[in-house]
Amino acid sequence: MNITQEESGKLTALVHINLKEEDYIENVNKQLKEYRRKAQMPGFRPGMVPMGMIKKMYGKAVLADEVNKTVSDALNNYLYENKINVLGNPLPNPEKTKTIDFDKDKEFDFFFDIGIAPDIEVNLDEIGKVPYYKIKVSDEEVENALEDIRKRLGKEEHPEKAELDDTVKGKFIQADEEGNPVENGHVKEEASFVISDIALKTIQKKFVSKAKGAQVVFNPAKAFKNDDKVKELLGVSDEEKLKADYIFEIEDIIRTIPAELNEEFFKQVYPSDDLKTEEDFRNRIREDLASHYQMDADKQFVSDVIDAILEKVNPELPDEFLKRWLYESNEGKATKEQIDGQYDSYAKTFKWQLIEQKLIEATGDALKVTREDVRNKLRSYFQIPEGDTTNPQAEQLIDQLLSNEQEYNRIFGELMDQRYIAFFKEKIEKDEKEVTTDEFVKIISTPKA
Structure with missing residues (x-):
């Protein structure tokens, strides 16, 4: 065999790759002997079928399989031994590779196009300052969170008449233009909604002051102005039934009385804290919100750092080869025009993979996530210390979770995010900027030039 x-x-x-008969014939003969050993044909004892018949029946297929396997192994070994960092996968060269005749040919020539990763250097000291947003929690956000907690932990009452913020439970009955039930029309036996969620105030007023047992005729699609909500409420996707009028028969009215602001309530929400006053409680909520928002800010910081590194390093790529590889590997699921239109996004991914590889090589374990790391993360869900394997039932459950590829990738991604956040916060100089929540949302939702 000769590879150039x-x-x-x-x-x-x-x-x-030039393949000669001596490169593959031994394995071909071994495979044919194995076929002969297992062959069962009328008139011949097991294992005694003439080799000529075996070759006639299986020879060509065995030869083709063995030649392809030998070439594939040779190519992979060549790339590995010569430390050639390829992008995508090698592609057969359609111009130089001739049609193979396995009936006649004994020597074969294969030609492959490869894309080669560029040599790059990544110096984080050259990146400069990157914006790091500190999100300021407003008094309004604290108040909204406080009221939400009070409602969630409040008490339910069932008054006789409905008010605007009450929830009404009942059933929907499809109605005609006169507001009468449609024969064999759609009926949703159990449904509930908050009256104030209705977008049209004129419809809201129809429900306010209504008692249990009352019926209200209205058009849910027009009233809520939210197709997804209406589909969920009515339990139907048929367009005609979604746009129809309905009778809503009120079977129950639920009113939530917010929990009182006292030490007992504070302890219920934050059992580990010793909160005495309403001001203490509000400050604790503010801390929670700030911590939650800061997680988003940290992720944005990582995204901005990656963009800054990509702009600074900007590795060159074999673009035409990669476009061809993307087209052929998609097996007709995307056109060449679609790949051209989306190539900038693909190229960004390729470039970051090259940079990431360099960073991982330079930092050792700082940016690595192992399967054991993922397992330990799952152990933490069960409050099991890292590396503790003394609970066989928990380990069995963890094995089941790890076998779910989607769940594994989700946890792997979370851990990788944590690695990058810690790494970049240590290595990259931060340009801290205090912003409101609205300002932060505007920043992250504005497309970059």
Whole structure:
């Protein structure tokens, strides 16, 4: 076997593999002997079928499989041994690779195009300052959170007549233009909604002061102005039934009385804290909100750092090769035009993968997440110390969770985010900026130039 490589462009090369009969024939014969050993044919004892018949039946297929396997292994070994960092996967060169005749040919030539990753240097000291947002929690946000907690932990009452912020429970009955039930029309037996969630105030007024047993005729699609909510309320997706009028028969009215602001309530919300006053409680809520928002700010910081590194390093790529590889690997699921239109996004991913590889090589374990790390994260859900395997039932459950690829990738991604947040906060100089929640949302939602 002979393998050669020649440059075909900037960051691309052509690999030529010349395969001779002695490179594959031994394995072909072994495979044919195995077929003969297992073959059962009328008139022959097991294992005694003539080799000529075996070759006639299976020879071509075995030869093709073995040649392809030998070439694939040879190419992978060549790239590995020569430390060639390829982008995507090698692609057969359609111009140089000839049609193979396995009935006649004994020597084969294969040609592969490869895309080669560029050599890059990543110096984080050259990145400069990157914005780091400190989110200021407003009094209004604290008040809204406080009222939400009071409602969630409040008491339920069932008054006789409804008010604007009450929840009404009942059933929907499809109605005609006169407000009468439609024969064989749609009926949703159990439904509930908050009256104030209705977008049209004229419809809200129809419910206010109504008692249990009352019926209100209205059009949910027009009243709520939210197709998804109406689909959920009515339990139907048929367009005609979604747009129809309905009778809503009130079966119950639920009113939530917010919990009182006292030490007992403070302890219920924050059992580990010794909160005495309403001011203490509000400050604790403010801390919680700030901590929650700061997680988003940290993720934004990582995103901004990645953009800054990409702009500074900006690795060159073999673009045309990668476009071809993306097209062929998608197997017809995307057109060349679609790939051209989305290529900038693909290229950004390729570039970051190259940079990330360099960072991981330079930092050792700081940016690595192992399967054991993911397992330990799952152990923490069960309040089991890291590395503790003394609970076989928990370990069995963890094994089941790890076998779920989606769940594994979710936890892996969380841990990777944490690694990058800690790493970049240590290595990159921060340009701290205090912003409100609204300002932060505007910053992250504004497309970058």
